Amino acid sequence: MQHLSAEDFLDHMQQLVLNSALNSTYKLALIMSIVDASLKVSAQAVKSEICTIELKDIALEFLRIYWPQCRPYPSPSPNVAPGVLHQGINKKNNLKQSDRILTIVNTAIDRAREEVPSAKVETFEQISRHPLLMKPLVADCLALLKKNPLKYIAADVDFLYELKQDHIELYSSTVILLQRFRPIIKELIESRWLKHIRSNADNAALLGESTSGSLRDFLFDPTRGETLENIRSALLDATHDERCFYCGKALKRSSTHVDHFLPFTRYADTKIFNFVLACPSCNASKSNWLVGPGHVDHWVRRNSDYGTDLLQASKDIGPAGPVAVADMALTLYGLAQRHAEPLWLNKTSMGTDKNSLLHDPSAYEGILISLNKNRRSMLALAN
Ligand SMILES: [Zn+2]
Known part of the structure; x- marks a missing residue:
């Protein structure tokens, strides 16, 4: 483990991901799982020098990443039947490791269909709602990760973490x-x-003339359209509010965007508490920014006024995650405060003629007070 500057960290990461040792997708999945699991380390926990991440939390993220990849890929060529894509380059070892995870997931899907015939398990969100199915799945995945992958990666990425029995240890500076x-x-x-999948000759016939975009969506973002459509209906059911969350404009059904309040690139989850309805213009302008104080207060109010309705409306979609989203908001705003990131504001809330970015580090204090209040009310709601 090393304390690294941002520059050295990016340099190490770039070399790690692009270097030839990562010759199989399970290694990429494992690094991404650690990154995703690190998001759950709280703003409070990063105040100490060393942070820990449980291996079972890494296994959970690992499964979430691999889940969509176990489905048969629908080849664009009419004469090729759908099939599961091959994951490794080196056929002797790595292919086996990557394909083994596919086996674990497929076994779990079969088991789920047998034990809970009514359960929908096409997406990871669906199986997540069944603790009885999840427990053995996470245990199997954890056993596989402990066998080799975690050791291999620990050797490849000695700057990142130290492997212990049931957790990894990282410097807090690394988590940040x-x-x-x-x-x-x-x-x-x-x-x-994507390169791995494309360069594997065994995938050539199946991939045919697939575009990178369609392959990418299949691998990493398979249910986004469908999930967002469900979330849009659930938000309308819960709040009966058909106005843009940011500018207040009335929304037409055809041009209602489902906006990730905490941006998708920072928190790619589908819990309803992280969503608001927005007009296309606000959604595009807000982009990857966190939003300013007025919008945060509005969100906190929305969560507390409609908390019960949101829980109810998302029953058939997946975990609503009031507390998980509240925690993530604190983590991401705490992080942004450290770097004095500007915050996005809609023109209506500013009384100006253009949306703008607020460059005022002192705004974070009030926001964090609001977000702590939100967390307390979401804890009460969940109990
Ligand atoms: Zn708007």
Whole structure:
């Protein structure tokens, strides 16, 4: 483990993801799982020098990443039947490791269908709602990760973490870098992953003339459209509010965007508490920014006024996650405060003619007070 500057950290990450040792997708998945699990380390926990991440939390993220990849890929060629894509390059060892995880997931899906015939388990969100199915799945995945992958990666990435029996240890400074640079690490990993899949000759017939975009969506973002459509209906059911969350404009059904309040690149989860309805213009302008104080207060009010309705409306979609989203808001705003990141404000809330960015580090104090209040009310709601 090393204390690294942001520059050295990015340099190490870039070399790690692009170097030839990562010759199989399970290694990429494992690094991404650690990055995603690091998001759950709280703002409070990073105040001490060393942080820990439980291996079972890494296994959970690992499964979430691999889940969509176990489905048969629908080849664009009419004469080729759908099939599961091959994951490794080196056929002797790495292919086996990567394909073994596919076996674990497929076994779990079969087991789920047998034990709970009514359970929908096509997406990871669906199986997440069944603790009885999840427990053995996480245990199997954990056993596989402990066998080799975690050791291999620990040797390849000696700057990142130290492997212990049931957790890894990282410097808090590293956790903060993982949280901060998640978007760029994710881009790098997905590009490398696509290359692996494309360069495997065994996939050639199946891939045919597939575009990179369609392959990427299949691998990393398979249910986004469908999930967002469900979330849009659930938000309308819960709040009966058909106005843009940011500018208040009335929304037409055809042009209602489902906006990740905490941006998708920083928190790619589908819990309803992280969503608001927005007009296309606000959604595009807000982009990857965190929003300013007025919008945060509005969100906190929304959560507390409609908390019960949101829980109810998302029953058939997946975990609503009031507390998980509240925690993530504290983590991401705490992180942004450290770097004095500007915050996005809609023109209506500013009384100006253009949306703008607020460059005022002192705004974070009030926001964090609001977000702590939100967390307390979400804890009460969950209990
Ligand atoms: Zn708007």
